[in-house]
Amino acid sequence: MNTDQIGGFLHEKGVKPSFQRIKVYEYLMNNKEHPTVENIYRDLIKEIPTLSKTTVYNSLNTFIEKGVVQAISIDGNEMRYDLYERRHGHFKCEVCGRIYDFLPPKEAYEELEALEGFLITDRQIYLKGVCKNCR
Amino acid sequence: MNTDQIGGFLHEKGVKPSFQRIKVYEYLMNNKEHPTVENIYRDLIKEIPTLSKTTVYNSLNTFIEKGVVQAISIDGNEMRYDLYERRHGHFKCEVCGRIYDFLPPKEAYEELEALEGFLITDRQIYLKGVCKNCR
DNA sequence: TTCTTGAGTTGTAATCATTACAAGATTGGC
DNA sequence: GCCAATCTTGTAATGATTACAACTCAAGAA
Numbered sequence: 001m002n003t004d005q006i007g008g009f010l011h012e013k014g015v016k017p018s019f020q021r022i023k024v025y026e027y028l029m030n031n032k033e034h035p036t037v038e039n040i041y042r043d044l045i046k047e048i049p050t051l052s053k054t055t056v057y058n059s060l061n062t063f064i065e066k067g068v069v070q071a072i073s074i075d076g077n078e079m080r081y082d083l084y085e086r087r088h089g090h091f092k093c094e095v096c097g098r099i100y101d102f103l104p105p106k107e108a109y110e111e112l113e114a115l116e117g118f119l120i121t122d123r124q125i126y127l128k129g130v131c132k133n134c135r
Numbered sequence: 136m137n138t139d140q141i142g143g144f145l146h147e148k149g150v151k152p153s154f155q156r157i158k159v160y161e162y163l164m165n166n167k168e169h170p171t172v173e174n175i176y177r178d179l180i181k182e183i184p185t186l187s188k189t190t191v192y193n194s195l196n197t198f199i200e201k202g203v204v205q206a207i208s209i210d211g212n213e214m215r216y217d218l219y220e221r222r223h224g225h226f227k228c229e230v231c232g233r234i235y236d237f238l239p240p241k242e243a244y245e246e247l248e249a250l251e252g253f254l255i256t257d258r259q260i261y262l263k264g265v266c267k268n269c270r
Numbered sequence: 271t272t273c274t275t276g277a278g279t280t281g282t283a284a285t286c287a288t289t290a291c292a293a294g295a296t297t298g299g300c
Numbered sequence: 301g302c303c304a305a306t307c308t309t310g311t312a313a314t315g316a317t318t319a320c321a322a323c324t325c326a327a328g329a330a
Binding site for chain 2: 071073074075076079091094100116117118119120121122123124125126127128129130131132135
Binding site: 172188189213 | 315316317318319325326
């Protein structure tokens with residue numbers, strides 16, 4: 001997706017595609033390592049010297065509201081962000097700190113659909129442990 | 136469980152059962168609504184006027200290390216705490232803010248056991264939405 | 271019993287992510 | 301081109317959590 005396509009996509013999703021928002025979204029597209037606000041800010045400010053960290057927060061919160069981005073609160077520290085994709089879980093390695101995506105088996109998610117009388121809008125599956133590289 | 140029994144249990148788990156720790160653990164036994172540190176502190180200080188909030192943090196972190204308590208980071212705000220029980224998920228109502236326990240179907244968890252080459256030490260399933268009462 | 275030592279507790283100060291707020295900039299519709 | 305609504309920006313405030321150092325306590329040795 002190029003800039004225009006991202007703009008179109010955001011527009012479709014009900015997000016006014018400002019320059020900053022497009023850049024933040026693009027950043028998430030190109031950086032799948034679950035960046036923090038700090039990560040996003042430090043990198044984007046090279047391109048957009050006037051960027052404010054508040055704008056990064058605002059953009060991300062707008063995205064989350066409109067369902068195009070998901071927030072990952074796998075530990076109690078900073079939030080991490082990821083493009084929204086249905087049905088994918090996160091694994092955090094307690095040694096290197098890296099967060100991996102994984103695709104939980106279909107059954108795991110389907111079983112979570114049914115919760116008597118509750119309306120479910122978001123599902124997160126978090127695993128912690130030690131990753132392949134760190135063992 | 137009475138005080139002595141809690142003490143014995145903690146000792147078994149490798150936690151030296153101080154007076155404060157026993158009280159914090161007992162609090163979690165009696166308050167299953169996923170209290171915050173603030174909740175615990177505000178209530179326990181009535182019984183233990185010298186209690187420090189740092190002690191609550193210290194106790195909880197010790198418990199977590201020894202695997203007798205789990206931390207719930209379902210949103211980006213404060214941590215919430217719960218006695219450790221294998222295989223139970225948490226649902227947060229976005230309207231009333233309450234956090235419910237639920238028992239995910241056995242399959243959901245069993246499927247999560249297998250993650251090629253990774254050592255898994257903790258699993259959390261978080262759902263969000265609107266609860267029965269708030270719909 | 272008294273001493274000693276290590277662990278636990280306490281209070282304050284620091285840290286750090288996030289939000290609040292108000293002023294300035296920008297954009298889209300008329 | 302103009303206006304109102306919306307975005308962006310920077311700073312200040314908030315609030316959860318940790319760092320740290322002094323103090324207390326419990327248990328074992330002499």
